[in-house]
Amino acid sequence: MSFSQTSPPQNIAPSAFLSDAKGDCPPDLLARATTGTPPSFVFVRAIGDAVLQTAWQAHAAKLIRPILVGEPDIIAHDAHALGWDLDGIEIVESTGEKGAIDAAIKLIQNGSTTGLIKGQLHTDVFMGGIVKRDAGIRIGKRLVHVFAMLPPSGGRALLISDAAVNVAPDIDTRTEAALLMADLVRKLGQKRPKVAVLSATESVLDAVPSSGDALAIAKAAQAQDDQADYAGPLSFDLSISPDAVAMKKLDADAAVLAVAGMADALVVPDIVAGNVLFKSLVWCAGGLAAGLVLGGAVPIVLTSRSDPPAARLASIALAVIAGKD
Known part of the structure; x- marks a missing residue:
C-alpha cells in the first residue's frame, strides 16, 4: 500500500491561540541598562548579518562596547554589506569556531571584557569552551539559563x-x-x-x-x-x-x-x-x-539567528543589568 502526501484542506486555519502581538525591547529596560559607561562585550565569531546587526544595534544604543572576534576579512565584508563602517570597533582575529571561543576566553582572562555573546558558532562549541575549568568562567556556582x-x-x-x-x-x-x-x-x-x-x-x-x-x-x-x-x-x-x-x-x-x-x-x-x-x-x-546564562564570572548571552532583533537587543540589555554590582 502506498500513501501520497497531500496538502491540508484550505479551510483549516492555524491554531486560534497564536498571537500576532509583537513587543519591542522595552524603553525602561534600555534605560536601566544604559546608565554609566557602556561595558565591553565580546561577540564570539562575529560574522553574518544577524550577529553584526545585533552588535551594531547594541553599539548604537550605547548598551555596550562590542569587541568582534572572528575572521577580520569576513567581518569587514559582512559589516560593509550592512552599511557599518566599523570605525573605532575592536576586532580580534581568530579562525573557525574553536578559535573564536578560545580567543574570547583569553579576553575574559586578561580582563578585556565583561560579557560574552554567542555569534555564528554551534552552541555546543560555545558552551563547551566556557565550561572548561581552566577557562575561569565557572566560579563555583552552577550555570543556569x-x-x-x-x-x-x-x-x-x-x-x-x-x-x-x-x-x-x-x-x-x-x-x-x-x-x-x-x-x-x-x-x-x-x-x-x-x-x-x-x-x-x-x-x-x-x-x-x-x-x-x-x-x-x-x-x-x-x-x-x-x-x-x-x-x-x-x-x-x-x-x-x-x-x-x-x-x-x-x-x-x-x-x-x-x-x-x-x-x-x-x-x-x-x-x-x-x-x-x-x-x-x-x-x-x-x-x-x-535570555542569558547566569552563575558564571560574566554574563553570557545565547542569541540565535532565529531570534527577532528586539529579543537579541533585550537579551544584551538584560546581560548588562545582570553584570552591574
Whole structure:
C-alpha cells in the first residue's frame, strides 16, 4: 500500500491561540541598562548579518562596547554589506569556531571584557569552551539559563529557568536558579522578589516527585536569602494569577501566600517544561524572550539567528543589568 502526501484542506486555519502581538525591547529596560559607561562585550565569531546587526544595534544604543572576534576579512565584508563602517570597533582575529571561543576566553582572562555573546558558532562549541575549568568562567556556582519574558504591552518581566542549558537540573541546581533569578529581579527594580517553584500541584504528593522537590527548593533558597519570598510547590496558574488563587481558595501558609498569584520568577522542573512555557508565552501571548546564562564570572548571552532583533537587543540589555554590582 502506498500513501501520497497531500496538502491540508484550505479551510483549516492555524491554531486560534497564536498571537500576532509583537513587543519591542522595552524603553525602561534600555534605560536601566544604559546608565554609566557602556561595558565591553565580546561577540564570539562575529560574522553574518544577524550577529553584526545585533552588535551594531547594541553599539548604537550605547548598551555596550562590542569587541568582534572572528575572521577580520569576513567581518569587514559582512559589516560593509550592512552599511557599518566599523570605525573605532575592536576586532580580534581568530579562525573557525574553536578559535573564536578560545580567543574570547583569553579576553575574559586578561580582563578585556565583561560579557560574552554567542555569534555564528554551534552552541555546543560555545558552551563547551566556557565550561572548561581552566577557562575561569565557572566560579563555583552552577550555570543556569534564564529567560526574562517581557509582555508586549509593557509591565514587569516574568523570569523562567531553565529552558536551554540544564536538561534535568537537580535540587541544588534549581535552588541556585531560584537565587540567581531573585538577584536579577532586584536589579530590575523589584525590591523583594517573589519566586515560585513550579509543579503540577500545590500539594506535596508522592506521585508527583517535582512537588516534593519544589518544597525542598523553596526552603533551601529562603534559608539563603531573606530578602525575597520563595514558595513551592505551586502550579503555574496559582503562581501568576490572583484570580486563580481566589477561585481555588488556596489554603496555604504565609510563605506561599506571599508569592501566590504575584510571582516575578518561576523555577521549572526540567528543560522540557521551561521550553514549552517560554515558547507558549512567545507564540500565544506575544511575549519577548530575553535570555542569558547566569552563575558564571560574566554574563553570557545565547542569541540565535532565529531570534527577532528586539529579543537579541533585550537579551544584551538584560546581560548588562545582570553584570552591574
